[in-house]
Amino acid sequence: MTAPRHHVIVGAGTAGLSAVEAIRRASPDDAVTILSAEPDPPYSPTVLPHLLAGRIDEGRIALRPEGFFVRGRCRLRLGAARLRHPAPRVGLGAPAARAR
Numbered sequence: 001m002t003a004p005r006h007h008v009i010v011g012a013g014t015a016g017l018s019a020v021e022a023i024r025r026a027s028p029d030d031a032v033t034i035l036s037a038e039p040d041p042p043y044s045p046t047v048l049p050h051l052l053a054g055r056i057d058e059g060r061i062a063l064r065p066e067g068f069f070v071r072g073r074c075r076l077r078l079g080a081a082r083l084r085h086p087a088p089r090v091g092l093g094a095p096a097a098r099a100r
């Protein structure tokens with residue numbers, strides 16, 4: 001049995017959110033943090049043209065339903081991500097966490 005780990009995912013797009021779901025399925029006890037450089041909750045870029053054209057409202061652009069991060073016990077950090085290359089370190093504003 002391995003000790004619980006802390007997964008830090010950079011980028012809250014489709015790929016990042018799919019990673020959250022996969023980690024949760026495989027490792028229910030691990031901690032998961034997802035970092036987004038953007039100030040708003042994850043949205044689908046594919047529907048932005050429809051939003052700009054006024055065919056849908058902002059309530060229809062979320063990539064995941066409300067409560068996704070609470071149910072998945074995933075910490076979402078908006079507007080906070082700063083990836084330093086090439087070292088695998090992630091700056092969170094407070095003490096840095098080492099990504100695994």
Ligand SMILES: Cc1cc2nc3c(=O)[nH]c(=O)nc-3n(C[C@H](O)[C@H](O)[C@H](O)COP(=O)(O)OP(=O)(O)OC[C@H]3O[C@@H](n4cnc5c(N)ncnc54)[C@H](O)[C@@H]3O)c2cc1C
Binds near residue numbers: 011013014016038048
């Ligand atoms: C207008 C439009 C229409 C589209 N229509 C379709 C379609 O009809 N069908 C289709 O299959 N695809 C479509 N796409 C493409 C689809 O949106 C992308 O393939 C998909 O979003 C890719 O997901 P991703 O998670 O890989 O990347 P992204 O959605 O780009 O998400 C990556 C996230 O990571 C963040 N990020 C990147 N670097 C850092 C960093 N260093 N620190 C912190 N955060 C970071 C970015 O801000 C972003 O939020 C469309 C795209 C656009 C823009």
